[in-house]
Amino acid sequence: MKKVKLFCFPYAGGSSNIYEKWRKLLLPSIELINIEYPGRGIRFTEPLLDNIDDLVNDVFNFMIKHIDVTTSYSFFGHSMGSIIAYEIMHKLDKLNYSNPVHVFFSGKLAPHIENEFTPIHNLSNVEFKEQLLKLGGTTKETLDNNDWAKLFLPVLRADFKAVEKYSYLKPLLNFFCDFTILHGQDDPLTLNRIEEWQYHTLGKCNFSQFSGDHFFINEYPSEITDIINNTITAKL
Numbered sequence: 106m107k108k109v110k111l112f113c114f115p116y117a118g119g120s121s122n123i124y125e126k127w128r129k130l131l132l133p134s135i136e137l138i139n140i141e142y143p144g145r146g147i148r149f150t151e152p153l154l155d156n157i158d159d160l161v162n163d164v165f166n167f168m169i170k171h172i173d174v175t176t177s178y179s180f181f182g183h184s185m186g187s188i189i190a191y192e193i194m195h196k197l198d199k200l201n202y203s204n205p206v207h208v209f210f211s212g213k214l215a216p217h218i219e220n221e222f223t224p225i226h227n228l229s230n231v232e233f234k235e236q237l238l239k240l241g242g243t244t245k246e247t248l249d250n251n252d253w254a255k256l257f258l259p260v261l262r263a264d265f266k267a268v269e270k271y272s273y274l275k276p277l278l279n280f281f282c283d284f285t286i287l288h289g290q291d292d293p294l295t296l297n298r299i300e301e302w303q304y305h306t307l308g309k310c311n312f313s314q315f316s317g318d319h320f321f322i323n324e325y326p327s328e329i330t331d332i333i334n335n336t337i338t339a340k341l
Contacts, residue, residue, distance in 0.1 A: 114186030117264035120146035130330035155263040187213035204282040211287040226265035242320035283308040289321035
């Protein structure tokens with residue numbers, strides 16, 4: 106059977122291991138390739154990047170070692186990972202690579218929608234932690250751990266700065282592949298205008314809502330991988 110490479114892009118503050126649990130849940134025809142950003146995980150000693158363009162270039166240099174113009178591939182990105190996946194698509198398109206078999210954007214509004222939230226990357230540590238707690242995904246006990254804060258607050262600040270300063274400058278309707286948009290029903294970041302992802306493709310745009318907040322993807326590994334398995338195999 107033909108294989109599809111599934112590149113998975115972490116959210117802000119996340120490392121490649123957030124998707125590792127999916128490896129046993131994906132079908133053999135889908136090869137999971139986790140993206141690791143600098144400054145975390147196996148790249149912990151590398152300098153952090155705090156803008157989307159640099160992150161995109163870094164990821165692109167990794168990806169082109171795994172694909173060529175004939176490779177069948179798919180993307181899954183959550184939150185910041187959705188932005189990076191989207192920008193990588195444009196970069197590949199300019200180089201005449203084929204579009205992905207399918208793209209899964211999760212926990213993020215379409216890139217043309219401006220961020221209406223007050224930036225938090227430059228807040229004091231106390232205020233920054235308060236905002237992280239509201240967003241979910243990190244417990245108060247973890248945020249109050251000084252050792253954790255020393256290691257991971259710089260990572261989170263760099264990622265939030267990248268997202269908060271991101272500017273969308275591209276035309277709509279560039280892609281022909283189908284999209285699946287996943288979002289949490291209680292996620293304040295995607296409560297409105299989630300349907301506008303459909304403006305970015307001439308293909309189909311499907312929507313899947315889950316109970317939970319911004320980090321719903323951590324609660325539904327089986328359900329989400331079922332969607333990925335069924336969607337990708339239907340295209341083989």
